[in-house]
Each structure stands twice: as C-alpha cells, then as structure tokens.
Amino acid sequence: MKNRDLKTMSTDELWKVYEQVVKELTCKIGAEKARLDDRLRRISVPVLTAEAHDRPRRPYPKVLPKYRNPNNPDQTWAGRGKEPRWLRAQLRSGKKLDDLLISGSAAK
Helix, strand or coil: CCHHHHHHCCHHHHHHHHHHHHHHHHHHHHHHHHHHHHHHHHHCCCCCCHHHHCCCCCCCCCCCCCEECCCCCCCEECCCCCCCHHHHHHHHCCCCHHHHECCCCCCC
16 A cells, blocks of 8 residues: 555545554564563573572671761771762862771771
C-alpha cells in the first residue's frame, strides 16, 4: 500500500487498516517474546556465589580511619572510597590532607 492510498481512504477504511495492523503486531510481538523467553531459559546460567561453592568468604581486616573532621571529631574517613563532604569542604577552605590526619594513623 502506498502513502497516497492512505490519503485517499476514508476514516472508516483507515480505522480498519489500523485494527489489522494492531492485530498483526500483537501476534508478532507475542511470538517474538515467546521465542526470546525460550532462548533465555536455554542460556540462563546460575549465579555463582560463595554459597554455590560451599566455602566461606575470606575475612577482611577492619580499616581504621586516617582522617578526622576538626569541627566534628565523630566524622572520620579511612581514605577509601568517595571523599566525604566534610573533607572536601576542609580542603576547599585551604587545609591540606596532612592537616586532617589522625595522630598515630598509618597514613604517612
């Protein structure tokens, strides 16, 4: 069917074409979904976890904090992961990372 054929069709004829297209798309999408579901079932691999291997996860040592917020001593950072907001604020205010070291920490 050409584009100009659609322009000459009445509203009722266009609606019938629309319903046919929706019906055909519904069937094809359903068939494709069933095919993909079957394919996923065939290739699915069980997730390998520590439980699957029947061995415990190795213990990791506790990481002690290396830096302390001088404004709030309860806030500390071990130097791993994303820098906390308080640390970024201290660095922006002109302090150096060495100024925030906890005395006796193994950072140096």
